[in-house]
Amino acid sequence: GAAAVHRAPPGSRTRLRNDSQGTSSYQHVPRHFSTMSKRKHPTGSAASKDAWKQNPMQSVNNHKFLNQPGDAVCESLEGFVQSHPNCQLLDGLPDIKVVVRANTLLSNVDKNKVAVISGGGSGHEPAHAGFVGEGMLNAAVCGDVFASPSVDAVLAAIRHVCGPNGCLIIVKNYTGDRLNFGLAAERAKLEGFLVEIVVVGDDCALPPPLGVAGRRGLAGTLFVHKVAGAAANSGLNLNAVKLEAMEAAAAVGTVGVAVAAHTLPGATAPARTIPGGQMELGLGIHGEPGAFTEPVTDVVSIVDMLLTKITDQKTGYMACLKGKMEVPKVGLEKVDATEVKTPKQAPAPKVAVMINSLGATPLMELYVVAKAAREWLKNRGLNPARVFVGPLMTALNMNGFSVSVMVLDTQRLGRIDAPVQSAAWPHCAQSEAKLAPMPVSKNKVTEVNFVEESKEKYGDSPPKPVTWTGGLVLACVVGACKALQNIEKQVTDADTKVGDGDCGTTFARGASGLLQDVPHMNCDTPRDVALAIGLSIRRTMGGTAGALYDIFFAAAGVQMGGMPVDDPETWFVGFEAGVDAMRKYGNALPGNRTMLDALVPALEAARVKVTEGRSGSRGGEALEAAACAAEEGAVATRLMAAGAGRSSYVPKHVLLSVQDPGATASAAWLRGCADAAREYL
Numbered sequence: 001g002a003a004a005v006h007r008a009p010p011g012s013r014t015r016l017r018n019d020s021q022g023t024s025s026y027q028h029v030p031r032h033f034s035t036m037s038k039r040k041h042p043t044g045s046a047a048s049k050d051a052w053k054q055n056p057m058q059s060v061n062n063h064k065f066l067n068q069p070g071d072a073v074c075e076s077l078e079g080f081v082q083s084h085p086n087c088q089l090l091d092g093l094p095d096i097k098v099v100v101r102a103n104t105l106l107s108n109v110d111k112n113k114v115a116v117i118s119g120g121g122s123g124h125e126p127a128h129a130g131f132v133g134e135g136m137l138n139a140a141v142c143g144d145v146f147a148s149p150s151v152d153a154v155l156a157a158i159r160h161v162c163g164p165n166g167c168l169i170i171v172k173n174y175t176g177d178r179l180n181f182g183l184a185a186e187r188a189k190l191e192g193f194l195v196e197i198v199v200v201g202d203d204c205a206l207p208p209p210l211g212v213a214g215r216r217g218l219a220g221t222l223f224v225h226k227v228a229g230a231a232a233n234s235g236l237n238l239n240a241v242k243l244e245a246m247e248a249a250a251a252v253g254t255v256g257v258a259v260a261a262h263t264l265p266g267a268t269a270p271a272r273t274i275p276g277g278q279m280e281l282g283l284g285i286h287g288e289p290g291a292f293t294e295p296v297t298d299v300v301s302i303v304d305m306l307l308t309k310i311t312d313q314k315t316g317y318m319a320c321l322k323g324k325m326e327v328p329k330v331g332l333e334k335v336d337a338t339e340v341k342t343p344k345q346a347p348a349p350k351v352a353v354m355i356n357s358l359g360a361t362p363l364m365e366l367y368v369v370a371k372a373a374r375e376w377l378k379n380r381g382l383n384p385a386r387v388f389v390g391p392l393m394t395a396l397n398m399n400g401f402s403v404s405v406m407v408l409d410t411q412r413l414g415r416i417d418a419p420v421q422s423a424a425w426p427h428c429a430q431s432e433a434k435l436a437p438m439p440v441s442k443n444k445v446t447e448v449n450f451v452e453e454s455k456e457k458y459g460d461s462p463p464k465p466v467t468w469t470g471g472l473v474l475a476c477v478v479g480a481c482k483a484l485q486n487i488e489k490q491v492t493d494a495d496t497k498v499g500d501g502d503c504g505t506t507f508a509r510g511a512s513g514l515l516q517d518v519p520h521m522n523c524d525t526p527r528d529v530a531l532a533i534g535l536s537i538r539r540t541m542g543g544t545a546g547a548l549y550d551i552f553f554a555a556a557g558v559q560m561g562g563m564p565v566d567d568p569e570t571w572f573v574g575f576e577a578g579v580d581a582m583r584k585y586g587n588a589l590p591g592n593r594t595m596l597d598a599l600v601p602a603l604e605a606a607r608v609k610v611t612e613g614r615s616g617s618r619g620g621e622a623l624e625a626a627a628c629a630a631e632e633g634a635v636a637t638r639l640m641a642a643g644a645g646r647s648s649y650v651p652k653h654v655l656l657s658v659q660d661p662g663a664t665a666s667a668a669w670l671r672g673c674a675d676a677a678r679e680y681l
Contacts, residue, residue, distance in 0.1 A: 069266030073097060073122045073144055080129055084423045087132050090156055097122075097142040097149065098157045099129040111163035114232040114241045115139070118170045118225055119154070120177050121146040123262075124285060127393040130424025131222065136229035137422070138167070141181075145265060145396070146286045148176030154184035158193055166194025166238040170224055170245060172217020173201035194238055198245040200224050202404065204253040204310045204317045205282025205291040215317070216284050219356040219393040220252035220404035223416070226425065230418035244415065251407040253310040253318045257281045257302055258290070258358055258400025265396075281305060285358070285395045285402075299365075303372040306403045311380075320407045324349040326381030348383035352416055354404035357391040361401045366390065369401055377405075386416055390426045450532045454520035462520045469566040470524035472680050476623075477518045477533070479676025480669035484511035487668045495661040503661040506543040511669075513540030526570050530557030545662060548582050548595070555581035568619035572610045575626075579603050593640040595662035598630040602670055605629035620674075620681045627674035630667035637663045 066072050074094050081087045081099060090098040098119075103109040119128045119141030128140035138161040143149035158167060169185055171177040178199060185195040201215030228245040236244075259279045261270045271287045274280055279302070280290025294305070311318055311325060355370045357363075370389050377384045385408060393402075408416065417430065454462050465471045484507045492504030517536040522528040534553030537546055556574035563570040579599050588594045609622035637660035 064263070064265050066265055069264075072265045073142065076122070076125070077129060077142060080423075086134075086421060087129065087423070090160060092153070092156060095150065096153045096156050098139055098153055098160070099132050099142065100139045100157070100160055101132055101134065109138075111161075112165060113163070113235060114165050114238050115161040115163065115167035116170065116225070116228050116232050116241070117141065117154075117157050117161065117167055118221075119143070119149055119157070119181075120172055120174070121148060121286070123264075123396045124393050126391065126424035127219075127222065131225055131229075131422045133420060133422030133425075135233050135418055135420035135422070136225055136425060148174065148180045151180050151184045151187070154181050155187055158184060158188040158195060159191075162188070162193045162195070164194075166196065168228055168232070168238060168241050168245060169195065169197045170221065170228060171197065171199055172221050173199050173214050174217060175213070177217075196238055196242045198224065198228070198242060198249060200249045200252075202249070202252045202254045203282075203284070204312070204315065205255050207315050208317075216288075218254040218256065218285055218404070219354055219402045220254040220406065221249075222392055223252050223352060223354065223404065223406045224248045226418075226420070227412060227415040229420065230415035233418065244411075248406065248412060248415075251318075251320045251412070252404060253406075254354075254402055254404040255281065255306045255309045256283055256285070256290075256356075256358060256400060256402030257306060258283055258398050259296060260360070260399035261287050262359060262396035262398040279400075282309070283400070285393060287395060287398065299368050300372045300375075303369060303376055303403065307373065307376050307405070310403065310405050318405070318407070321349070321382075324382070324407075328376075329379045348378075348381055350383045350385040350408040350413060351377060352386040352406045352408055352413075353377070353384050353388070354392065354402075354406075355387065355389045356393055356402045356404065358398040358400040358402060359391065359394040360397045360399040363390065366401060369403070373403055385413065386428050386430070388426050388428050390424075392424065392426070450522055450528055451517045451520045451536060458520070465523045467524045467565060472677060473523040473529060473565075474518060474521075475676045475680045476673040477521075477523075477529075478515065479672040481511035481515045481518070481672070483668045483672025483675075484508055484665060487665065491661045491665050491668075494658040494664060497658050499661060502543060503545065503665065506541055506545050507665045507669075510537050510541030510546060510549070513537075524565055526560035526563055526565055526574060527557045530554075530560060530574060545595070545665070548586050551585050552578035552582050568610055568622055571619060572606055572622065575606065576603055591640060593637045593660045593663075595660070595666040597637050597640065597660065598633040598663040598666040598670070601629035601633035602626035602667075620677045623670075623674040623677050627667070627670040630663075630670045634659050634663040634667040 064072075067075065074097065077089060077093075077097055077099060081089050086102055087099050088102040090096055090100060092098065101109050115138040116136070117139045118131075118137055119139075121143040123145040128137070129142060131137050132140050139157040141149045141154050141157045143153075154169075158169075161167060169181050171181045182197060185197055188195045200217045200221040202218050202220030203216040206215075224245050227248040228241055231241045231244045257279055258274065260274055261272050263270050272289070274293075277296055278293050279296045280293050282291030283289060311321055313319075313322055353370070353373055355366050355373060357366055366389050370387050374384045374387060406412070465474055488504040488508040490504070491507060492501060495501050495503035514533065514536045517532070521532040530553045534550045534557065537553065538550045540546075541549065556578040559577035560570055560574040563573065579596070582599070583589070583596060586594070586596070588596055590596050590600045603626070605625040605628065606622045609625050638658065640660075
């Protein structure tokens with residue numbers, strides 16, 4: 001369906017204007033005036049600057065990628081319907097902002113079925129327009145940011161979607177929404193439409209009594225949308241659809257948490273500040289302060305606070321859970337998130353869970369929350385049969401999330417699982433996730449895990465190297481690992497400027513894993529110890545550096561096969577093979593500002609010592625020369641232009657301020673080897 005647009009002169013856009021009476025109207029402005037935001041970085045009193053310093057997260061994402069702030073809602077809705085062909089706008093912008101289903105081959109609009117309408121203020125995207133589609137909403141009525149839509153907009157939606165079997169309006173429990181949607185419903189009834197309303201208040205943060213205002217409507221309202229939409233799509237009459245929606249609303253609870261408030265379009269600072277190190281629990285989706293404040297803590301503890309509030313039987317909000325929860329298990333009885341529960345005589349009560357981003361919380365963190373929520377519920381005898389994760393009902397760019405729980409019966413589970421054709425309703429697994437077995441390599445020669453074999457055989461007391469040189473190798477590996485751990489902060493700080501900030505932690509993580517593994521390695525055989533180091537790095541290090549060093553040690557191990565452990569030439573040959581393999585597969589050259597700018601000079605310095613027969617006592621002199629050359633090479637990268645890796649995208653003036661992190665780390669482990677060898681010798 002084509003998107004209808006508001007009537008405006010060619011080449012112009014609308015902009016919100018506040019007149020002298022304080023009311024809002026729209027004026028047309030030339031298009032070129034809308035190409036840049038006029039907002040500036042906050043300046044002014046010391047108090048305002050101090051407020052920004054309270055929590056570093058408050059200064060994140062305060063710039064908005066908009067034209068004129070007053071145009072944001074209309075332009076966003078126009079972009080939405082142009083991106084989703086199953087939706088279209090009523091031709092009433094900017095005053096009437098209503099998204100409806102488009103009658104296409106992919107989305108059949110049956111006027112003989114009960115229609116479902118919802119809506120509210122904008123700023124909660126993808127709610128509410130993102131849930132318009134077959135099996136869910138027929139129309140979403142959108143107001144300005146955090147402002148209820150007008151009566152005329154709601155009435156326009158009713159007139160457009162309501163057929164002979166009527167329509168159900170679902171609204172969140174906020175005064176403006178109740179009044180405007182309610183008045184529109186009454187006016188529609190005067191015109192002969194069959195209209196019913198269900199008000200959802202799923203907030204569980206504040207204890208009763210709450211006065212006339214009642215519980216706020218939060219993200220759990222989306223569960224009610226889904227149930228009502230599926231019921232209507234099945235052909236039920238209006239009263240039956242309303243009854244299912246009311247029962248769903250009575251079975252859902254939500255609590256949210258945030259560490260930073262939102263920033264309104266056109267504003268230069270967050271709506272308010274949350275002190276650093278603090279988080280607010282029980283806040284609304286319009287930036288209202290939380291019910292209480294707690295120090296920030298880990299996700300498991302936060303989820304415990306939220307779900308304890310939701311399921312608290314003292315409030316009576318989730319009375320449908322009474323007698324269904326068990327005493328939480330601890331210790332060995334605790335249920336893991338991936339554990340399949342042993343069937344009981346009475347199946348565990350099923351619940352649906354929604355982990356909702358409030359705007360700025362990324363999916364990685366939401367899935368951590370989802371795992372913690374699953375474990376919490378399972379350890380209390382509940383079955384999280386469906387878990388929905390994503391940004392579903394946001395609060396602009398608020399940094400936080402909410403957890404919603406809805407108790408399921410057989411009918412309600414069927415409504416949740418019913419097909420839906422909306423833009424934003426997420427997919428959800430309908431069975432317990434099981435771990436897939438790890439594949440086993442057919443090449444036993446290169447994949448033998450010496451470390452695991454040793455751990456199984458010797459436990460915590462592996463045998464020490466038999467040869468003197470084997471002891472030297474063990475000392476060098478330990479020295480290299482400790483050097484990488486000591487330099488973690490320096491490398492991380494450098495990589496934060498010229499990369500993605502993970503180089504120091506990547507090397508330190510690999511070093512920590514290797515420290516645990518190296519006592520179990522066969523340090524008396526060059527090939528075996530090189531392959532074992534590569535396998536350890538592969539398991540623990542990750543990232544580009546981990547892959548390159550895995551290649552390095554694999555190539556070194558192959559080249560050193562059958563060579564004597566006490567000959568310095570053996571280790572030089574392995575080092576050379578590793579550097580060549582790293583150069584080949586990393587697609588970098590010396591001078592490209594990479595770890596090769598430390599390793600290649602080290603290789604050449606060691607070559608001189610070995611070729612001249614001056615490798616020193618068991619290779620110590622060659623190791624010292626290699627370490628010195630690597631350190632000089634790492635320092636020299638400060639003046640190099642990056643030709644490979646993430647640094648190649650960084651401006652040259654930034655590169656001049658720091659030497660390459662990978663080269664710095666490589667020089668560090670070589671120095672650790674050389675120092676350990678000197679002490680051992």
